[in-house]
Amino acid sequence: MGEIRDSETAGIAINSAMTGHLVLSTLHTNDSATAIPRLIDMNVEPFLVASTINVIIAQRLVRKICEKCRYSLVTDRKDLAEIFPAELLDKHFPNSETITVYKGKGCSVCHNTGYTGRVGIYEVMEISENITKAIVERKDSNIIKNIAVSEGMTTMFEDGLSKIENGITTVEEVIRETKE
Secondary structure (H helix, E strand, O other): OOEOOOHHHHHHHHHHHHOOOOOOOEOOOOOOOOHHHHHHHOOOOHHHHHHHOOEEEEEEEEEEEOOOOEEEEEEEHHHHHOOOOHHHHHHHOOOOOEEEEEEEOOOOOOOOOOEEEEEEEEEEEEOOHHHHHHHHOOOOHHHHHHHHHHOOOOOHHHHHHHHHHOOOOOHHHHHHHHOO
């Protein structure tokens, strides 16, 4: 199904899912958890949302650092601590006061931008029993997101940090695409 933009399309998607069809669609939201209140705002009953959705995937595209002109840059942990939560820095850069990040200088391959191509950053929220209960109780998307994270979901922000750690993209790209 194409993009869900209105109540009629949302109703068709939910009815198709209820009859056993696999429905794949798009919906414009900031993250996976905000898809739930968006559907409810389109007059889909919370119990129908909870019983028909199995997984919600949120994605953003970030520019990839040009491999021909990529260089490393050592930065203080405290500089990144202003941007990223301490627990994420501890997870990706344990026991380190300095952190190596990467950038592109700019060359003929990347037309002096420092970037070539794009890569996705993702979060995949599986609808668990706890999330189902929160949906039926019309809980806020932040509560739903916190439940998903506590159950092991990797947020787009954290996936972006992983791609920074691996020299695939820059801090600036992740911030640009994940900050609302």
